[in-house]
Amino acid sequence: MEKRNTKQKEKIIKILSRKENHIHPTINEIINLVSKEDKTIGQATIYRQINNLVQDNILKKIPTKDGFHYDIKTDLHSHFICQKCNRLIDLYDSNYQKIINELQNKYSLNIIEANIILYGICEECNDKV
Ligand SMILES: [Zn+2]
Ligand SMILES: [Zn+2]
Incomplete structure (x- = not known):
């Protein structure tokens, strides 16, 4: 089994x-x-x-x-969701860890997980307007 x-x-x-x-x-x-x-x-x-x-x-x-x-990608990145085509895009940026560290120190937190989701219109959908 x-x-x-x-x-x-x-x-x-x-x-x-x-x-x-x-x-x-x-x-x-x-x-x-x-x-x-x-x-x-x-x-x-x-x-x-x-x-x-x-x-x-x-x-x-x-x-x-x-x-x-x-x-399946569990490394630190955020997501952008297009409100027109519903596409979910990975956004990688080396600043996330820095921001998390700063927030941890500023508010004395122990941040275990990050879920950053941004909503808007993607480049392709923007071009169609
Ligand atoms: Zn779109
Ligand atoms: Zn992702």
């Missing part, structure tokens, strides 16, 4: 790690992606495995206005 569990977990990680799947999928999108490749992994198992992966910090759960999205 344990062995099977590990195998399913590895399979899900493999599927989500593919470049074309770096779309910050929702749980329903993950179920579609996994079922397309492996029909033997049931929905309940996928739910359970995804929760385990989040707990193990392999997968990051991003709470957005429209529900949860999942991110």
Whole structure:
């Protein structure tokens, strides 16, 4: 049982790690992606495995206005969500850690997790106006 569990977990990680799947999928999108490749992994198992992966910090759960999205990239970055095309874009910037450190010191906090989400209109949608 344990062995099977590990195998399913590895399979899900493999599927989500593919470049074309770096779309910050929702749980329903993950179920579609996994079922397309492996029909033997049931929905309940996928739910359970995804929760385990989040707990193990392999997968990051991003709470957005429209529900949860999942991110295989757990390094520090923020997200931009286009309110026209609903695209979720990764924003990397070396200043995040600096800002977090400054806030920690300023307010005497121990910041464990950061979820920075910015909403607006993306470049492509802006050009269409
Ligand atoms: Zn857009
Ligand atoms: Zn991301």
